Amino acid sequence: MIRREFLLNYQQTLLGPIWILIQPVMTLVTYVLVFGVVVGVPTGKIPPVLFYFSGIILWNLFNDCFTGTAYTFKENDHLFSKVYFPRLVMPISVVSTHFLRFLMQLALLVLIMLYYWLFRQTPFLSTPWLLVVVPAVILVIGAIGLALGLFCSVLTAKYRDLANFVSLGIRLFMFVTPVIYPLGSVPENARWMVEVNPLTPLFEIFRYALLGEGTFTTYGLMYSVGFAAISLLLSTLVFNKQGDKLIDIV
Numbered sequence: 001m002i003r004r005e006f007l008l009n010y011q012q013t014l015l016g017p018i019w020i021l022i023q024p025v026m027t028l029v030t031y032v033l034v035f036g037v038v039v040g041v042p043t044g045k046i047p048p049v050l051f052y053f054s055g056i057i058l059w060n061l062f063n064d065c066f067t068g069t070a071y072t073f074k075e076n077d078h079l080f081s082k083v084y085f086p087r088l089v090m091p092i093s094v095v096s097t098h099f100l101r102f103l104m105q106l107a108l109l110v111l112i113m114l115y116y117w118l119f120r121q122t123p124f125l126s127t128p129w130l131l132v133v134v135p136a137v138i139l140v141i142g143a144i145g146l147a148l149g150l151f152c153s154v155l156t157a158k159y160r161d162l163a164n165f166v167s168l169g170i171r172l173f174m175f176v177t178p179v180i181y182p183l184g185s186v187p188e189n190a191r192w193m194v195e196v197n198p199l200t201p202l203f204e205i206f207r208y209a210l211l212g213e214g215t216f217t218t219y220g221l222m223y224s225v226g227f228a229a230i231s232l233l234l235s236t237l238v239f240n241k242q243g244d245k246l247i248d249i250v
Helices: 002-008 016-038 048-069 072-080 089-119 128-158 162-176 188-195 200-211 218-249
Strands: none
Touching (some): 016 048, 048 128, 089 128, 089 200, 128 162, 128 200, 128 218
16 A cells, blocks of 8 residues: 555656655755855754755655645545545555655665765764664654644644645744754754754754764653654544544535
8 A cells, every 4th residue: 555655646757756866856956055055054064965965854754744644634535434444544654655755865865975985085973873763763753743744634624724824834843943954053042942843853863873963962852752752642542533523524
């Protein structure tokens, strides 16, 4: 089912699944030119290409998991009203598909890292043991996206006009997530706005594990994991409880 949905997304397209790599690369070029060259956002010892691309693929994972599940009832009302099956099957299959997309983009990041390591003599992995946390970080980011998406799917099914706020909110949320800037570059008096974001420690340790630079604390990581666990549990309960009631509404 996951593979079928994955392929259906690229039917009748010229380049097919290659778009999975083209889209983040085009975003990368834009970020490097705008934030790296024009604005001059500091990226520390990390080459701008690697800094921005690592942030782009992580944000894409969260964004895809969130937006792919935030409209579950609206997009599947025709199916839910005809056949009974566990409602969670649909959002979980969507998230699984986006994990496949992320793995392809992660492979491209690794290739770019190899290029910098072999031809630019750029050192990485100052603490190789941290690589073991990378899969956990990826899962937690996906879990947060799924949790927020499940909760919003109930709201957008009840109140259709909220879809506009959800779309705007996710765009604004990116600016309080260290996608285009490192946490260390945020002024002290405004840093709390970024640190309260549960994605922030995950982005920072991901970069630290792969690229050797990032700002995070054990408390911050515990906060992110706790937020993911509690929000996923609560959103799943709300999603399952409201599922049958929302079929009559949508």
